[in-house]
Amino acid sequence: MSRFLILIAALALLSNCMSFSDRAMRPVRNSIVEQMPEIRLEKEMAVAVGGGMFDFLEIISDSEADLSEVDHLHVAVYQVYPQGGNTRFSDEVFQESLRAKDASLTWERIVRVREQDEQVWVYVGMDMDRQALEAVSVFVVGKDELVLINMDGDLSEMIEYAFEPARGHRGAYTSG
Amino acid sequence: MKLIKQMVVGVVALMLVTPAWAADNSLRDHPGYVDFSSLTSQASSEPTVEISLRAPILAMMTNLIRNEDEMAADFVSKLLRVSVNVFESDAVDVSEIADSMSEIAESLDDQGWERVVRVRENGEHVDIYMRLSNDGELIHGITIMVAEPGDTVMVNIVGEISGNDIAALGRRFDIDELTDLEVDQ
Numbered sequence: 001m002s003r004f005l006i007l008i009a010a011l012a013l014l015s016n017c018m019s020f021s022d023r024a025m026r027p028v029r030n031s032i033v034e035q036m037p038e039i040r041l042e043k044e045m046a047v048a049v050g051g052g053m054f055d056f057l058e059i060i061s062d063s064e065a066d067l068s069e070v071d072h073l074h075v076a077v078y079q080v081y082p083q084g085g086n087t088r089f090s091d092e093v094f095q096e097s098l099r100a101k102d103a104s105l106t107w108e109r110i111v112r113v114r115e116q117d118e119q120v121w122v123y124v125g126m127d128m129d130r131q132a133l134e135a136v137s138v139f140v141v142g143k144d145e146l147v148l149i150n151m152d153g154d155l156s157e158m159i160e161y162a163f164e165p166a167r168g169h170r171g172a173y174t175s176g
Numbered sequence: 177m178k179l180i181k182q183m184v185v186g187v188v189a190l191m192l193v194t195p196a197w198a199a200d201n202s203l204r205d206h207p208g209y210v211d212f213s214s215l216t217s218q219a220s221s222e223p224t225v226e227i228s229l230r231a232p233i234l235a236m237m238t239n240l241i242r243n244e245d246e247m248a249a250d251f252v253s254k255l256l257r258v259s260v261n262v263f264e265s266d267a268v269d270v271s272e273i274a275d276s277m278s279e280i281a282e283s284l285d286d287q288g289w290e291r292v293v294r295v296r297e298n299g300e301h302v303d304i305y306m307r308l309s310n311d312g313e314l315i316h317g318i319t320i321m322v323a324e325p326g327d328t329v330m331v332n333i334v335g336e337i338s339g340n341d342i343a344a345l346g347r348r349f350d351i352d353e354l355t356d357l358e359v360d361q
Contacts, residue, residue, distance in 0.1 A: 106232060108228075108230065108232060108233055109228060110227065110228060110233060111225070111226070111227055111228075112223075112225070112226040113224065113225050113226075114223065114224050114225075115224070124233055126232055126233065126236060131235065131236060133233075133236050133240075
């Protein structure tokens with residue numbers, strides 16, 4: 001019985017830490033569509049994971065990354081429907097969309113990767129007053145798809161992982 | 177009154193924008209800064225990988241690593257910019273890129289940069305330049321240009337770097353050409 005109750009409690013805890021809403025990413029999505037009227041974005045899927053889940057993962061994982069400082073992880077996948085014209089995503093569009101989400105942070109693109117079927121932009125959001133890395137946002141553009149990934153919290157310890165898309169190339173920062 | 181308020185808001189906004197613009201412009205005026213746009217256009221394609229680190233994120237890296245590695249934090253704190261452009265494409269003509277590299281190299285020579293490495297071997301072209309301070313104590317900039325079949329790399333590091341930091345810089349930012357380099361100052 002006690003194991004059953006523990007399992008129920010764990011599920012309740014974890015379910016409170018996770019949802020399938022793209023609400024947190026909607027300012028980004030809406031800003032992109034506003035800047036690029038030539039496209040329409042339709043949500044395919046979204047996952048929002050809260051801090052409790054990362055505390056749990058920190059306990060059970062042997063990863064070097066300090067997951068306990070992560071407050072939220074949001075992932076949203078959108079189907080891109082062109083409505084005539086050239087659908088070309090740009091730094092300016094993404095940077096503006098991040099400002100729409102959180103204007104209190106200074107957003108800088110640190111990595112861009114162009115591969116055959118996919119492009120990746122990685123931005124960091126910094127609190128300049130506290131000199132802290134508060135967010136990492138990743139945009140992945142595929143053939144007809146846009147994936148938005150946002151992680152926020154006190155991410156200074158995890159800065160190395162922001163370079164993951166560029167790993168193996170010169171310039172990708174490593175902790176040593 | 178409303179007009180005055182609007183004017184005040186406009187002036188304040190301009191004051192906030194101007195430092196950012198001025199900071200960017202002052203970096204371009206830094207003796208260690210190199211503009212690769214001519215070489216980029218020669219490649220006729222966009223970089224496969226672009227890494228761009230400027231002062232704000234570099235300052236945060238400094239704070240982050242200071243607790244674990246004081247020496248590494250010290251040299252990262254002296255950096256103003258790390259820029260890496262990588263072109264991975266067999267469509268890039270190495271000989272044309274090498275010609276553009278030579279033009280940039282000549283320009284660097286004219287500006288007082290010192291060439292520390294030149295390799296022309298087995299289809300590989302490598303140039304490493306450094307811009308020293310007037311007294312030769314510090315390195316204001318490092319420029320690395322590599323062209324080989326399928327792979328063109330351009331790196332510009334701007335800051336106030338000492339010769340002792342070069343190898344550590346190469347290790348932290350995964351730049352092999354710097355890891356084994358020894359600089360006598």
